[in-house]
Amino acid sequence: MSTFKNVSVLEHPVVARDLSILRDQSTDIVGFRKAMARIANILAYSALKELPLREHSINTPITETKGYAIDTEVIVVPILRAGLSLVDAIIEFIPDAKVGHLGMYRDETTHEPVDYYSNLPDGVAEGQVLLVDPMLATGGSADDAIGFLKKQGAQNIRFISLICAPEGLKRITEKYPDVSIITAAIDEKLNDQAFIVPGLGDAGDRYFGTL
Ligand code: PRP
Numbered sequence: 001m002s003t004f005k006n007v008s009v010l011e012h013p014v015v016a017r018d019l020s021i022l023r024d025q026s027t028d029i030v031g032f033r034k035a036m037a038r039i040a041n042i043l044a045y046s047a048l049k050e051l052p053l054r055e056h057s058i059n060t061p062i063t064e065t066k067g068y069a070i071d072t073e074v075i076v077v078p079i080l081r082a083g084l085s086l087v088d089a090i091i092e093f094i095p096d097a098k099v100g101h102l103g104m105y106r107d108e109t110t111h112e113p114v115d116y117y118s119n120l121p122d123g124v125a126e127g128q129v130l131l132v133d134p135m136l137a138t139g140g141s142a143d144d145a146i147g148f149l150k151k152q153g154a155q156n157i158r159f160i161s162l163i164c165a166p167e168g169l170k171r172i173t174e175k176y177p178d179v180s181i182i183t184a185a186i187d188e189k190l191n192d193q194a195f196i197v198p199g200l201g202d203a204g205d206r207y208f209g210t211l
Contacts, residue, residue: 004169006080007181008046013183015042022162024201029209033085036134036207038182039162040089047160047182048074059069069098073127074209075100079145080117083203086132097181097185102145106137111194112204118148125153129191136161136183138194139168146176162203163187165196 006043021035051070058067074094076085080103091097103117125197129149136142142159159172159181163169171196172179187196195201205211 002186004166004171004173004181004186005163006177006179007169007183007186009186010042010182010184014040015039019163019184022199023198029206030154032206036085036162036203037089038127040086041092043086043160043162043182043184044089044093047158048090048092050158051128052177069092073098073123075121075124075127075129075180077102077120077129077145079131079133079141079150081105082135082202082207083131083133085134085203085207086162091131091176098127100124102148103142104141106141106194108193111138111140113144115144115148120149120152124149125155127156129154129157131157132160134162134207135196135199136164136168136172136181136188137196138165142168142172145177146172148180150176158182163192163196163199 018035018039021031031039052072053068054071057064058069073095076087076090076097077100078087080101098121100120104113104115106116131145133182159179161183164183165187187199189197191197
């Protein structure tokens with residue numbers, strides 16, 4: 001947990017090492033993608049901890065026993081583009097997860113999100129929605145995305161992010177106290193261009209090589 005209600009921060013030596021690789025400006029695209037994939041796995045595994053289970057009966061080669069299945073549909077919703085870097089890790093654990101896409105980028109002058117695409121599968125209202133974006137800065141994009149998902153009826157939303165600024169966390173936790181957040185780091189602050197400090201630069205640009 002953190003000082004923000006409903007926000008948990010991963011604490012693990014492998015996460016601390018990989019975060020440092022991601023923050024380091026000398027890390028190349030291959031190293032960046034590999035570190036992102038490792039952290040994404042741990043974030044996904046941790047974020048899935050509260051999934052409901054359904055009991056059923058199974059037969060081992062020896063006897064009948066209790067088995068378990070995930071008792072909800074899982075819908076992953078990446079905020080494009082950078083959120084795509086976290087999707088595969090969730091699909092590794094939940095191979096039948098559906099994926100909805102929300103396209104938005106942050107206007108470099110106003111720092112406000114600009115929506116350009118949305119495509120959600122059925123089941124958002126009943127299922128477990130995992131909204132994913134590696135960066136939570138002002139919180140404008142997450143605010144927009146959560147508002148949109150709620151309008152579609154989503155009731156169980158979990159936000160998975162790699163690095164969060166306190167400013168963005170304050171905004172989201174105050175406005176959406178029912179949305180739980182899992183992250184690998186809460187950084188110091190935003191600078192005057194609304195970049196996370198110390199941060200890692202622009203996750204999307206570094207992941208996709210559009211620097
Ligand atoms: C970045 C990031 C978040 C957003 C965070 O996306 O991936 O979506 O900014 O900022 P906010 O909390 O202030 O809204 P960007 O606009 O760089 O687009 P990209 O994913 O296409 O790189």
